[in-house]
Amino acid sequence: MSYENAWLTYRMRQDSRDKKYFSKVYAEDESIVAVTAVKELERAGREILGVRMEQAGCAAEAGICLRLVSDPAIGEEGYQLREEEGCITISSEGARGLLYGSFALIRRLQMELPLEGLCMLETPSNPLRMLNHWDNMDGSIERGYSGNSFFFKDEKVIVDERTRAYARMAASVGINASVINNVNVRGNATKLITEEYGKELREMSEIFAEYGIRLFLSLNFAAPMELGGLDSADPLDGQVAAWWKDTMEDIFRRIPNLGGFLVKADSEGRPGPFTYGRTHADGANVLADAAAPYGGIIIWRCFVYNCQQDWRDRKTDRARAGYDNFMPLDGKFRDNVILQIKNGPMDFQVREPVSSLLGGLTDTNQILEVQIAQEYTGQQRHVCYLIPMFKEILGFHTYCCGGQDTVADIVSGRTWGQKSCGMAAVANTGNDDNWTGHDLAAANLYGFGRLSFQTDAGARELAEEWAACTFGNDRVVTETVTKILMMSWPAYEKYTAPLGIGWMVNPNHHYGPNVDGYEYDRWGTYHRADHLGLGIDRSRQGTGYAQQYRKENADLYEDIKTCPEELLLFFHYIPYTYRLKSGKTLIQHIYDTHFEGAGDVESMDILWSSLEGKIPERVYKRVKERLEHQKEHSKEWRDQINTYFFRKSMIPDEKGRQIY
Numbered sequence: 001m002s003y004e005n006a007w008l009t010y011r012m013r014q015d016s017r018d019k020k021y022f023s024k025v026y027a028e029d030e031s032i033v034a035v036t037a038v039k040e041l042e043r044a045g046r047e048i049l050g051v052r053m054e055q056a057g058c059a060a061e062a063g064i065c066l067r068l069v070s071d072p073a074i075g076e077e078g079y080q081l082r083e084e085e086g087c088i089t090i091s092s093e094g095a096r097g098l099l100y101g102s103f104a105l106i107r108r109l110q111m112e113l114p115l116e117g118l119c120m121l122e123t124p125s126n127p128l129r130m131l132n133h134w135d136n137m138d139g140s141i142e143r144g145y146s147g148n149s150f151f152f153k154d155e156k157v158i159v160d161e162r163t164r165a166y167a168r169m170a171a172s173v174g175i176n177a178s179v180i181n182n183v184n185v186r187g188n189a190t191k192l193i194t195e196e197y198g199k200e201l202r203e204m205s206e207i208f209a210e211y212g213i214r215l216f217l218s219l220n221f222a223a224p225m226e227l228g229g230l231d232s233a234d235p236l237d238g239q240v241a242a243w244w245k246d247t248m249e250d251i252f253r254r255i256p257n258l259g260g261f262l263v264k265a266d267s268e269g270r271p272g273p274f275t276y277g278r279t280h281a282d283g284a285n286v287l288a289d290a291a292a293p294y295g296g297i298i299i300w301r302c303f304v305y306n307c308q309q310d311w312r313d314r315k316t317d318r319a320r321a322g323y324d325n326f327m328p329l330d331g332k333f334r335d336n337v338i339l340q341i342k343n344g345p346m347d348f349q350v351r352e353p354v355s356s357l358l359g360g361l362t363d364t365n366q367i368l369e370v371q372i373a374q375e376y377t378g379q380q381r382h383v384c385y386l387i388p389m390f391k392e393i394l395g396f397h398t399y400c401c402g403g404q405d406t407v408a409d410i411v412s413g414r415t416w417g418q419k420s421c422g423m424a425a426v427a428n429t430g431n432d433d434n435w436t437g438h439d440l441a442a443a444n445l446y447g448f449g450r451l452s453f454q455t456d457a458g459a460r461e462l463a464e465e466w467a468a469c470t471f472g473n474d475r476v477v478t479e480t481v482t483k484i485l486m487m488s489w490p491a492y493e494k495y496t497a498p499l500g501i502g503w504m505v506n507p508n509h510h511y512g513p514n515v516d517g518y519e520y521d522r523w524g525t526y527h528r529a530d531h532l533g534l535g536i537d538r539s540r541q542g543t544g545y546a547q548q549y550r551k552e553n554a555d556l557y558e559d560i561k562t563c564p565e566e567l568l569l570f571f572h573y574i575p576y577t578y579r580l581k582s583g584k585t586l587i588q589h590i591y592d593t594h595f596e597g598a599g600d601v602e603s604m605d606i607l608w609s610s611l612e613g614k615i616p617e618r619v620y621k622r623v624k625e626r627l628e629h630q631k632e633h634s635k636e637w638r639d640q641i642n643t644y645f646f647r648k649s650m651i652p653d654e655k656g657r658q659i660y
């Protein structure tokens, strides 16, 4: 087994400025998480400063002191870092806060930021900061682009040193929950809730616990039938409820650090309550009642839509489905149920509006689900730094109330006073040496964790931090890498599907351009291009999706004149000759952005080449190879899209560039 340490790659510093703090450490708390914090400080002292830290006998002797305080302004997961007279105090109300504070201090050490006079307080924005792994028990990963699973192999659960390395990495950026198996629960994965896998899962959860991470499992709604031999999984059937009660009792006993379950029901062929004419509230609540005595939570996904559509049907709209299915149930879920909502109403496209459910629901716990596995954004072969996109989503005003109405407000619990809520990312990890296939994709993993902890952090700031920790504190490297990252999402958007329309990818694997790949299919994913224009009319005259938003946004999206242009084709059918605010026609915009986007990739490649010799060769080459591919592949995108729309519209490029 070989793996690297990503942003926890420590380098020996040449200066001795901070050695004094790392001489002796004293921890007031002896819990396992506090012990981890001390170990991490010791390791950083050793590997970055070359010092052997000793345990101090009392706080007064220590250079670093971990203190448990009673201060609601800090809380159990927040921390305060304070330097005074040669001693750094890390204070928190809980051990996890001490661990996060220790990692924050280590980050400063890696970045060589001054510690003298340090005084900072950070509290997490979100109660839950989760990774969702779509790992299967045969070791494959659904939408995985960085090797195989490090949680499962050959139908077995793997617990080894990489388990700890994973937990350490996740905790270092503030992750506190992890769902280790795919939401599509099939075959042996259904049995993860049984005795059969109990021992290994318990071991894994104990390692997670050292890092303050709770283990979650995805479960199969039909388990009472598949495992229990019942002839139904009807949530209102007494036998089914009793089966869940017994099952939950067993598993929570077996695995004390189990947080609960994630459920994909009535979605893309998975079983669910609809089979029995029951609602999703009925489905979630039967599980929630069974898990409640153990403090367990049920995270129920809202990715429920009809995947058997007829492309000729212009009224049924997949975008509407989440809201249509779940809004009527607002307020009907138990307190320990959280609805998990994908950021957009479709499926992780490079550009989508924010889901209308976020801001719609007022009486239900909510988690925002994003995808750092780059299923539709270059599959970790293209660089696509997604944190700027997540920032836009978090900052979106839903107008759901007078004051705190952004997505960040809602999922943090500020808006409706909820305690069970937060953010989840479909993870981009695998057993590749560098964890994420593309080395630069690790910025999404790092960025997601840090952002879910601190939604105010800036995308650029996080990119810089990540680059400095990963590649060392060389200004030129940090700036160049940050530049590449910051231009990558806009570039990807430019050379792929235009103005919010999405898709145009090859069916099934979703990689590479295929404009009509999903046009005449059953998935509800259309662009409706003809010789006059393209786009979906989602106004009142069309599918009416725009009206699912609060009035301010509904009005904005309803009207072509006020609809944000990056979403124009998502909400409207637009003629090729329509003039955008730039003065360009739609067709000219399509041509220009596609040439620009492919050009941006050339610039990214030149920027990366300038780093040769400044970063480890192995890493340099891995990224270089992928950038070479991205360069060619972005041209393929450019040419297929431009050619397609030239042939449809027969309008030539004003600039006379080659279109095929």
Ligand SMILES: CO[C@H]1[C@H](O)[C@@H](O)[C@H](O)O[C@@H]1C(=O)O
Residues within 6 Å of the ligand: 134, 142, 143, 183, 184, 264, 303, 347, 348, 375
């Ligand atoms: C796990 O299934 C995935 C499926 O592979 C993927 O193509 C789609 O994005 O979303 C599904 C989901 O989110 O459930």
